[in-house]
Amino acid sequence: MKWEENVRRVVPYTPGEQPKKSGVIKLNTNENPYPPAPGVGKALAALDVEKFRLYPEFPEQTELAEALAGHYQIGTDQIFIGVGSDDVLSIAFMTFFQSDKPVFFPDITYSFYDVWADVYGIPYERKALDADFQICPADYCKPNGGVIFPNPNAPTGVLMPLEKVEEIVAANRDVVVIVDEAYIDFGGTSALPLIDKYDNLLVVQTFSKSRSMAGMRIGFCMGQPALIRYLNDVKYSVNSYTLNTAALALGVEAVRDEAYFRDCCRRIIQTREKAEEELTKRGFAFPKSYANFIFASHKTVPAREIFERLKENDIYVRWWNKDRIDNYLRITIGTDGQMEALYRALYEICG
Numbered sequence: 001m002k003w004e005e006n007v008r009r010v011v012p013y014t015p016g017e018q019p020k021k022s023g024v025i026k027l028n029t030n031e032n033p034y035p036p037a038p039g040v041g042k043a044l045a046a047l048d049v050e051k052f053r054l055y056p057e058f059p060e061q062t063e064l065a066e067a068l069a070g071h072y073q074i075g076t077d078q079i080f081i082g083v084g085s086d087d088v089l090s091i092a093f094m095t096f097f098q099s100d101k102p103v104f105f106p107d108i109t110y111s112f113y114d115v116w117a118d119v120y121g122i123p124y125e126r127k128a129l130d131a132d133f134q135i136c137p138a139d140y141c142k143p144n145g146g147v148i149f150p151n152p153n154a155p156t157g158v159l160m161p162l163e164k165v166e167e168i169v170a171a172n173r174d175v176v177v178i179v180d181e182a183y184i185d186f187g188g189t190s191a192l193p194l195i196d197k198y199d200n201l202l203v204v205q206t207f208s209k210s211r212s213m214a215g216m217r218i219g220f221c222m223g224q225p226a227l228i229r230y231l232n233d234v235k236y237s238v239n240s241y242t243l244n245t246a247a248l249a250l251g252v253e254a255v256r257d258e259a260y261f262r263d264c265c266r267r268i269i270q271t272r273e274k275a276e277e278e279l280t281k282r283g284f285a286f287p288k289s290y291a292n293f294i295f296a297s298h299k300t301v302p303a304r305e306i307f308e309r310l311k312e313n314d315i316y317v318r319w320w321n322k323d324r325i326d327n328y329l330r331i332t333i334g335t336d337g338q339m340e341a342l343y344r345a346l347y348e349i350c351g
């Protein structure tokens, strides 16, 4: 068909499977196994449907921005909120990666980065992680059009110490450096305190993992007001009313209940530590994880086989048929009960 000559062709991102059937133990998309803070349910019940007639608050998103600003001790002009951090990251790619020079990111990382770069026509270069899946800061200290990496990295769970993050930000004052902290609440140290010192640093976080709100689609980023203004200019040029009225109201409750949030993260970290022991006993090796998942490889049984056999047992984990990582499984940390079922199944499969 002739019109196909004018089509923007893309190879889309592939998310983990969301099974239709019930009873699946879902350890494949890094969702939180615990429900959102109790206040979220109460706020949902109290939502005034009559208000749905009106467009959501725009552009300020006052209440949610103020809740976040209070929690992170920054100004509301240092926060940009989007429909999940995927939305925030996509707008950030569009806004800040305009150079002819390549944007740098790791070869093993969140598989959306190259998709956005491709769709927006941004040149990029992947920098290889070392044999221990660590990012080598020196690789990022060469001329580039911007830098992005998750910390902790996905799907490895490996955390980069803050000094190394700062080394990369400091060496790249002429471009924007984006640190994607989707998993930072599970034991890492956020780069947030560095935003005062570096006007080129953007720190991205999400409600999807540590705040149990993946389905509500709320993400945000923090940086100096100039960065935030540029993001808003692009956002308001593409699609302005994106966060819906319900998400804005419920998000506030997820931020306010700090005690619940901390307890939830603590439980997941505890279960992760237990999982490290259990997986080691069953012959798995893995880098130390600072996220809500473990990236594990078995000494003898191929990852693909374990993945398929677990799936037959209605336990879903993530496996990629990709260079360097095709003998690894990414296992999301579930409840203790879900993990016990996983250990039992692994005992059958791996001995």
Ligand SMILES: *Cc1c(COP(=O)(O)O)cnc(C)c1O
Pocket (backbone or CB within 6 Å): 030, 083, 084, 085, 086, 087, 110, 150, 154, 180, 182, 205, 206, 207, 208, 214, 217, 218, 219
């Ligand atoms: C999950 C994830 C995101 C995006 O999550 P949203 O649900 O869109 O907020 C971004 N980056 C990384 C590394 C992730 O794992």
